[in-house]
Amino acid sequence: MQASTEKDANTAIVTTTRAADLLGVAVSTVQKWVELGRLESWKTPGGHRRIPLASIYSVLRSGDADIAVASTPRQVENMRAFASAPMPDGLREVVDEVVRLRATRASGLLDTPAHINYDRIVRIAALLTDMPVSLISLLDEDRQWFKARLGMSRTETPRSWAFCNYTILDDKIMIVEDALQDPRFANNPLVTGQEAIRFYAGVPLLDKNACRLGSLCVLDRKPRQLSHEQTWALTELATIVSEEIQRGP
Numbered sequence: 245m246q247a248s249t250e251k252d253a254n255t256a257i258v259t260t261t262r263a264a265d266l267l268g269v270a271v272s273t274v275q276k277w278v279e280l281g282r283l284e285s286w287k288t289p290g291g292h293r294r295i296p297l298a299s300i301y302s303v304l305r306s307g308d309a310d311i312a313v314a315s316t317p318r319q320v321e322n323m324r325a326f327a328s329a330p331m332p333d334g335l336r337e338v339v340d341e342v343v344r345l346r347a348t349r350a351s352g353l354l355d356t357p358a359h360i361n362y363d364r365i366v367r368i369a370a371l372l373t374d375m376p377v378s379l380i381s382l383l384d385e386d387r388q389w390f391k392a393r394l395g396m397s398r399t400e401t402p403r404s405w406a407f408c409n410y411t412i413l414d415d416k417i418m419i420v421e422d423a424l425q426d427p428r429f430a431n432n433p434l435v436t437g438q439e440a441i442r443f444y445a446g447v448p449l450l451d452k453n454a455c456r457l458g459s460l461c462v463l464d465r466k467p468r469q470l471s472h473e474q475t476w477a478l479t480e481l482a483t484i485v486s487e488e489i490q491r492g493p
Contacts, residue, residue, distance in 0.1 A: 256297040260285075263295045266342050267303065268350075277303070300342060301385075344412070347455035348382055351489055353391055362392035365460065365485055370394050372477045373445070373470060375462035380449070380485060381408050382458035395463075396439070405434050411446040412456040417479055420444040422467035443468035445475070447482035452490045460485050 263283070264271045274295070277283040284299040348354065362380050370378035377395035381388050388406035390399055403409065407429065411418045423429040423442050434441045446461030460482040470478070 257294040258297060258300070260293050260295065263300055266300055266346070268346060297342070344383075344455050344457070345385055347451050347453065348384060348457045351382070351451055351457055352492065353457075353489065354382060354384060354389055356391070358392065361488055362485065363394075365481055365488075366392045366394045369460060369462055369478060369481050372481075373462045373474045375443075375464050375468075377441075377463040377465075379461050379463070380458070381406065381446075381461065382449075383408055383412060388458075391458075398439075401434065405432055407432075407434075407441075407444045408446055408459040408461065411459045411461070412448050415448060415450075415456075417445060417447045417475060417482075419470060419475075421469055440465045442466050445470055445478060447479050449482060449489060450486045457489065 258266070260271055260274050260278075264274045267274065274283065278285045278293070278295070283295055283303060285293050285295045287293050366378040366380060370376070375395075378393070379390050379396060380392040381390055383403060383406060385403070387403050388401045388408060390396065393399070407418075407420065407423075410428065420426050420429060421443060423432065423435045423444060429435050429444075432441075441463050443464040443466065444461060445463075446459035448456040449458050449460060451457055460478065462478065
């Protein structure tokens with residue numbers, strides 16, 4: 245999905261107003277950034293300014309403080325209205341990811357110290373599901389970062405390794421009973437490498453605007469299944485994590 249997203253971002257363009265909606269800033273700020281060269285742009289023969297979506301990605305990736313601010317309901321409404329409007333094939337994924345990335349940055353959680361509330365959740369998740377590994381992961385542009393972890397020495401992985409890339413595509417729990425038998429993950433370094441992951445179950449984590457930031461997940465180094473009770477418990481714990489995220493860092 246990421247490769248096609250990059251391709252679409254390189255060719256898609258938006259108006260100044262839509263760029264402001266996606267970035268969560270005023271139109272005047274977008275115009276200022278264009279003048280400063282921070283955002284690329286060009287003008288149509290009719291004199292209307294257009295901004296490549298790839299340039300918006302570049303600003304989002306920069307992680308500047310003036311971008312990583314809490315989204316207002318109005319901004320979210322504007323961004324979702326844009327995402328639901330008719331658009332070329334593939335562009336919807338690009339827009340959804342721009343919105344999701346901005347929400348992840350706005351959560352204020354990336355690269356923050358360990359917190360007892362999150363650490364407790366991963367311990368309980370591991371205990372209730374009888375799993376050796378439990379994680380609270382957040383997906384940034386190029387990496388998967390762990391806000392809390394149990395049984396995993398890594399503090400982050402490349403995003404291309406993240407099982408959670410698929411978890412955030414839906415609101416329901418995602419379960420992979422044997423990663424070696426799943427073509428999406430059979431060649432994943434987390435499966436073929438030292439971690440030797442075989443089982444994965446993850447539930448998306450939501451901010452106050454229902455943007456999927458990452459997941460609460462449990463993993464094992466052997467093929468497994470979850471009981472109905474364990475599936476319910478993991479989902480409930482993910483709801484608790486989401487509520488903690490929504491209260492702010």
